[in-house]
Amino acid sequence: MAASTLTEVARLAGVSPATASRVLNGSARKPGKDIAERVRQAADSLGYIPNAQAQGLAKSSSGLIGLIVHDIADPYFAAIARGVQEAAREQRRMVLLATTGGAPGEEKEAVAAFAARRADSIVIAGSRSSRAEDGDDNAELAAELDRYCRNGGQVAVVGHPVVGAAAPEGYHVVSVPNQELAADLAVELAAGWEGDFVIIGGPEGLFTSDDRIRGFQEGLSRAGRGPAEVLRNSFNRSGGYDAGLKLAARIKAGGTGEGGRPAGNGLGIFAVNDVMAIGAAAALRAEGLRIPRDARIAGFDDIETLRDFRPALSTVSLPLEEIGRLATRATAPPTADGDEQDSAPLPVTGRVMLRRSTEATD
Amino acid sequence: MAASTLTEVARLAGVSPATASRVLNGSARKPGKDIAERVRQAADSLGYIPNAQAQGLAKSSSGLIGLIVHDIADPYFAAIARGVQEAAREQRRMVLLATTGGAPGEEKEAVAAFAARRADSIVIAGSRSSRAEDGDDNAELAAELDRYCRNGGQVAVVGHPVVGAAAPEGYHVVSVPNQELAADLAVELAAGWEGDFVIIGGPEGLFTSDDRIRGFQEGLSRAGRGPAEVLRNSFNRSGGYDAGLKLAARIKAGGTGEGGRPAGNGLGIFAVNDVMAIGAAAALRAEGLRIPRDARIAGFDDIETLRDFRPALSTVSLPLEEIGRLATRATAPPTADGDEQDSAPLPVTGRVMLRRSTEATD
DNA sequence: CCTGATTGGGAAAGCGCATTCCCACTTGTT
DNA sequence: AACAAGTGGGAATGCGCTTTCCCAATCAGG
Numbered sequence: 001m002a003a004s005t006l007t008e009v010a011r012l013a014g015v016s017p018a019t020a021s022r023v024l025n026g027s028a029r030k031p032g033k034d035i036a037e038r039v040r041q042a043a044d045s046l047g048y049i050p051n052a053q054a055q056g057l058a059k060s061s062s063g064l065i066g067l068i069v070h071d072i073a074d075p076y077f078a079a080i081a082r083g084v085q086e087a088a089r090e091q092r093r094m095v096l097l098a099t100t101g102g103a104p105g106e107e108k109e110a111v112a113a114f115a116a117r118r119a120d121s122i123v124i125a126g127s128r129s130s131r132a133e134d135g136d137d138n139a140e141l142a143a144e145l146d147r148y149c150r151n152g153g154q155v156a157v158v159g160h161p162v163v164g165a166a167a168p169e170g171y172h173v174v175s176v177p178n179q180e181l182a183a184d185l186a187v188e189l190a191a192g193w194e195g196d197f198v199i200i201g202g203p204e205g206l207f208t209s210d211d212r213i214r215g216f217q218e219g220l221s222r223a224g225r226g227p228a229e230v231l232r233n234s235f236n237r238s239g240g241y242d243a244g245l246k247l248a249a250r251i252k253a254g255g256t257g258e259g260g261r262p263a264g265n266g267l268g269i270f271a272v273n274d275v276m277a278i279g280a281a282a283a284l285r286a287e288g289l290r291i292p293r294d295a296r297i298a299g300f301d302d303i304e305t306l307r308d309f310r311p312a313l314s315t316v317s318l319p320l321e322e323i324g325r326l327a328t329r330a331t332a333p334p335t336a337d338g339d340e341q342d343s344a345p346l347p348v349t350g351r352v353m354l355r356r357s358t359e360a361t362d
Numbered sequence: 363m364a365a366s367t368l369t370e371v372a373r374l375a376g377v378s379p380a381t382a383s384r385v386l387n388g389s390a391r392k393p394g395k396d397i398a399e400r401v402r403q404a405a406d407s408l409g410y411i412p413n414a415q416a417q418g419l420a421k422s423s424s425g426l427i428g429l430i431v432h433d434i435a436d437p438y439f440a441a442i443a444r445g446v447q448e449a450a451r452e453q454r455r456m457v458l459l460a461t462t463g464g465a466p467g468e469e470k471e472a473v474a475a476f477a478a479r480r481a482d483s484i485v486i487a488g489s490r491s492s493r494a495e496d497g498d499d500n501a502e503l504a505a506e507l508d509r510y511c512r513n514g515g516q517v518a519v520v521g522h523p524v525v526g527a528a529a530p531e532g533y534h535v536v537s538v539p540n541q542e543l544a545a546d547l548a549v550e551l552a553a554g555w556e557g558d559f560v561i562i563g564g565p566e567g568l569f570t571s572d573d574r575i576r577g578f579q580e581g582l583s584r585a586g587r588g589p590a591e592v593l594r595n596s597f598n599r600s601g602g603y604d605a606g607l608k609l610a611a612r613i614k615a616g617g618t619g620e621g622g623r624p625a626g627n628g629l630g631i632f633a634v635n636d637v638m639a640i641g642a643a644a645a646l647r648a649e650g651l652r653i654p655r656d657a658r659i660a661g662f663d664d665i666e667t668l669r670d671f672r673p674a675l676s677t678v679s680l681p682l683e684e685i686g687r688l689a690t691r692a693t694a695p696p697t698a699d700g701d702e703q704d705s706a707p708l709p710v711t712g713r714v715m716l717r718r719s720t721e722a723t724d
Numbered sequence: 725c726c727t728g729a730t731t732g733g734g735a736a737a738g739c740g741c742a743t744t745c746c747c748a749c750t751t752g753t754t
Numbered sequence: 755a756a757c758a759a760g761t762g763g764g765a766a767t768g769c770g771c772t773t774t775c776c777c778a779a780t781c782a783g784g
Binding site for chain 1: 771773774
Binding site for chain 2: 278
């Protein structure tokens, strides 16, 4: 698309393009008042819009932040995206969005596209996986990121480093204490209750899921309980639903799979993210079961849309927007007031939220 | 950020930059096989990444689509964004995201920023408002869009044209039959039920809200019913919650405000979007009331997260992702196979979904 | 008045790329 | 052999902008 150019503004104002640029963009060299006024009027009358591409080329800084998510309509990613947007706005930058379905190969393509656009930084949200089938793509993604950082780009990854990434200068990780928080949740859920636990996890090798499983088992151990059985499923609502169907069949058959009968209020289910918990709850409901009467359920994340979920779901609350903001700020250039921006993991914490879904029913 | 350049690739391969460009980008002029091989090897060994900004400058096409939403974490906008992402991907373009809170002044700033980046097209989602307080900003937004279109950009607006926009060449509207669908909903809700209706609307002057209100009143009239009372509130969950508190108080006091007592199953509430309906339902619940026992509730949009809302909410289902896709495709350049892309409103339709929230309770 | 320092405007160069046009070479036809 | 047509490579130009450096003008001090 064409629009008027700085050269046209300069010509109309009767000055050089250098002077027009100085007036409109600021400069150490201050043009005279009369000249500045002429330039501004010329720009107004021509409806001058700067060409950001030409500016980026001349200045070697694009003002773009690339954001990679699995699915923008997933409340987890949407909340992080909102935080990224806010922080980007503070930095007067714009967000380029890429949706990848969580496939490392797709993520690598997105990084390459951002690099081509000379995005100043990239924020990557979404779980990492060490599954064998992702091995080649992980390696390519890591190589692409290393190259991007070596060329001067900044990267912030939410959760875990990209598998195989060299963590060069400019590479930041916003760690999330999934393990510790899941342990805390387990301790609180086990307190004063003697029922059996089962964990609905994502695929093996998916770091977020594995951390949360490991943490929950640690918490159970800390509370003097034996390890819970783990059901492996897709890391989404549908995976939770499938696991929920299996568990509903068990509850109805009166068994709990590997242990004895549920004691007291039935089975305690921990799903490693909220949407899986929601899926499992939907399955139990579809099978005529009630929460928390027939089984207790807890999730992880505290996505915003949980607010209207009934029964109120116990979960670990993560500050998702804040995570997006932190990641974005981690990639910001050093500011004039000397703020420290280093590659150390940034502190994020969460909270156990016990709600109706895991309360006693008398 | 810096990376190797086409010029360096050409030098390493021993050819001119023009030839290197032809090899890597394709051209009517086909370089010889030996030369092409040398160029490709040089590009590989240098890890050449094209500079999209320079390409955009040279080609006058940026490959960017600007997307303006009110709040990316709102399920309505997130679903539209997903559709835009998919369609953008088909066109091998990238999406620039701007979040504006629905303020026309913020939207104008976003349009200007997209114009500076020479975005090839812009998709604007979110309700239009003719409120007096928005008048100046609406005029500025319209002027900015007109200029953008005159400079060759393509715009697609979801729902209503921007107030004051001249609808120049390149300006498309993806209309949504809010009025007709709301009328259909009213007809179906009124069928076989004699209770009173009340409408929870957004602020006056907000087109989407006003259309849905008008449509619902028409549907009631068609069904031989008198007009429903309209409560005006913020066009979000919180606005629905506030209205719900008022209605709860009435229900508890045994009145319905302007009519007599609720007949049969209480009051029939139509909220002009799902999140308002959810807010109202939350308020009723907080006041100890049950849906649909004490009041029936219906919303509009059928956002994805409604899936796990209980009781299942009656609503008008809109194909939100499809709307995003249609809008994006409306702004695509004509393709080689001669597809027609004109400024006529594009057909979108929806469906009334009657669910548990408006069913009879015996 | 002369000299030196400071300030501001403009010319030039370059950021990285795509495209056009000129030229040389090859092939085919008469 | 001569001429015409086709093909491919390279030089030049320009997309819109920023920055640097040269030069001229002005001011202040001796």
